[in-house]
Every structure is written in C-alpha cells, then in structure tokens.
Amino acid sequence: MDIWQKLNELDRRWIYFLMFLSILFPTIFVIKFPVELTPEAEQLYNAVEALPDSSVVMLTFDYYASAMAETEPMSIAALRHMWRKNMKIVTLTNIPLGGPTIAERITRQVAKEFGKVYGVDYVNLGYKANYVAVMHGLAGSIESIFPTDYSGTRLSELPLMQKVKTYADIKFLYCVADNATADYWISIVNAQYGLPVGAGVTAVMAPKMYAFVEAGQMTGLLGGMKGAAEYEKLVGAPGSATRGMDAQSMAHFLIIFLVMVGNLGFFLTKKKRKV
C-alpha cells in the first residue's frame, strides 16, 4: 500500500485532531490578519449611521444559542453602534427556546456600558408564537400583539412604548437571525409595510440573502462571523468575532488542504488502478 492509498484510508480521528489543533493554535498565538470590509457590511453600517440621532429602531434576536458564536457579536456591535447615536431600541425575538433570555442578557450587558435605562432607552418585548402573524400584527398595533414586555410590565407603563405604536414609529429594522425569519422580515415588513430592513445572518444563510440585497429589499448584510468582525471593525470595538477570525482562517485553510490532498490521492490511486 503506497502513501496515497494510506492517505485515502486515513482514520477520521487524525482529521479531528488536526481540526482541533488548527483552532487551538490561533486561539493561543494571536496572528491578527486585518479584516477587510465587504460593501454589504458597509451598506448596513451606513444605513444605521444615516439615521437621525435618537431614532427608534427595532432589533431582533432571532437565533438559537447554537449559533451564538456568529450572531451574538453582531447583536453586541449593533447595540453599541445604535447607542453611540443615542437611539431608542425595541427588541423582540421569534425564537421560543432562549430567544428572550439572550436578548435580555445582551441588551442589559451593553446598556450598562452606555448607562441606558430600561423602558426609556430600550424595551424587550420578548417572544410571541407564530412569527408571520406577529410581523403582520405589529403593523396594526404593537400593543395588541405584545400587551406586556418580557418581564410582564404593561407597554402603556413604559415611556418609550408610549410613542412607539406601529412600524410607522420605527425608522429601521435590524434583524439578527439564524433561520428563515430573516426572509419574512424582508418579504412582509419591508415589502408590505415599507420599513427598511438590514440583517446579520449565519454564514450558511448569507448566500440566499445576497438576492435580497441585490434587489434592494435589504439594506446591508452581515454574513457569519466574518460579517460580525466587519461590523465590529466599522463600529471600532473589536470583540469575540474579530478574535475568532484567526481560528476560522486556520480551519478554512485546513479544510482546503484536506480537500486538495483527498483529490490528489483520489486521482493518483485511480490512475494506478487503470494502469
């Protein structure tokens, strides 16, 4: 058995071990390759930047805990950007499992940095089942869908919600998602109610979202951890996504190397079999 045949039958545990090393190495020894910006990330940043100070924006936390490595840095960077401009933020989620908890934890963490007050500067609406009905319903009256906020306080008792009644009172919708809710924010809220929508999504979702960006239905896009790192760079506050870029770079290079070795072995052994 020659080396290529041996490589073709390589025990998968060696591949797991190499992947483990490729992630561990840059986590310990920071390389810090510069993060280049894509036009889509800049478009999203500019859209938020162009809003007047103190505008009301809606930020959604439509992701499960499993995708937090990619999406949480986007939410944090978005909150920092918005509060730097003193915006008022209404958050909600379409994820029953942990969505409201994630939104609560992240908004409170960033609010502390900026000294923002709950009820005045931001409100967490929490979760309501059936996102299609929720998205349509918010156009008629936010209070009819969410009579209370996440903690059970009536919306009428929260100063911010006294002036935010429907989408008409919101300037921009910033959706962070790991699932199909992003499509619905675009096809329902942007297409039918005219609210500008920008999104941060997981890397696997990003190719689909390009169709909406190109059509002008979406104002900017962040794709995966790289998108989050780009937004962190734009906001000027590097965080966990920027730190994760080295590990992701090494992992991508390892996979490319493995694909090349696998194909080389495939062709050489095929050639030998023919001979």
Add this chain to the structure above:
Amino acid sequence: MKTTIPIIVAFLAGALLVVSFFINPDKIFIGDASEVARIWMTIISGFALVLGVVSIVRVNARAVKRKSEGWFYKLMTLLSVFAIAIPGILPITKTSVGGSIFYSIFPESWSPLLGTGANSIYDWLFNYIDAPMMETMFAMLAFYIASAAYRAFRARNAEATLLLLTALLVMLWRVPMGEAFLRLFSDNLPGYINTYVMGGFNVAVQRGIIIGAALGAASMSLRIILGIERTYMGR
C-alpha cells in the same frame, strides 16, 4: 362533519387574509377582521406549543413506564422539561395570580429565583446548561465537515470540479487570511469574488430557488384554502 368543518374554517381564514391583502379592508365589509384573525393566530400558536409539551410528556412517559429501549434518556427528557418549565411559569410576585397562596407555603425570598428574569432558575439553566450544550453540538460540525470534505468532496466530473473550485475560492474569500492570500495574485480578486460569484452566479440561482419555492407555497396554500389538500388533517 370531521372533515367539512376544518375545511370551512381553513377556507374562511385563508380567504379573509387573501381578500384583505388584495383589497383595501376599509372599502369592503371585513373591516379589521384580518387584524383580529392575526391576533387569534398568535393565541392559537401559543396553544400549539402547549400541545407540543403535552405530546412530548405523553410519548416519553409511556416509554419510561414500559421501560422500552432508551427509557433512561426519555426520563432525562421528562425531568429536563419540568426542571426548566416549572420555575419559569410559577408566580413571580405576591400580587400575581396565585402568588399569595404560593408564598403562604414557600418563603418569599424565593421570588427572584422564579419566572424568567435575570438570575432566575430558568435563566441559570438556560445560560449554563442549555446554551453550552447547544453550542457544543453545533461546534462539533466543524470536525464532521472537515472529515466529510476530505472523503467526499471529489472532482469526479466537470460540474463537481466547478463546484469544488468555486467553494475553495469562496472559502478563501470569507476569511482574512484567505483574503490576504488572494491578494497575492491580484488586489481585486476578493472584490471580484464578491461581485461575480456571490452577487452574480449565486444571486441568479438563489432567485430561481426563492421564486420557485414561493410559487410552490402559493399553490399549496390555494389547495388548502379550496379543500383539495387535506393532509394537514391527517388524511
């Protein structure tokens, strides 16, 4: 009767939303009926979640009772459901419904632990058990993808070769180190990949898929509204 009533309900609900979308509701007799229907939808969906919990409890409890294969894991599922649900739905304050009865039995100092707020039991279970487990499961994908890519991603024919080359280029473009590598060949290469691969070929294909799926969804909705499609009733 079992078939006719659901079909009538589906027809009325579907027709109401379709009509209110295409015709100004203020000009016709339906008024704000579509808005009311949407509020109903969120309420009914809430009940569907409860139905899901009842179903998971019934199925798993039966398996535990019969001690069928894997009954221990099913028991863990049941314990997990109750451990995370009970502290989350219990009364939060003394003034909430049933709160005074609850706090006449248990100490009031338990109040911050109940409900779903920060530092509650639910919050702790989610942040320190559920979330790390979900993240771990997702992170393991990196290892499986690496192994699968090594074994299965082969340039067997022209289409597969094209796919492979595109994938390699996009993988390089999506990370800073890869971008730096691409710039060794041309400074414009990362920009070209974004413009022509992602914004060009990719968008063309995605549009086809999105439009095809939307047409499929529209025709399926019509079939349900008109009572042709009845599989949602289990038939």
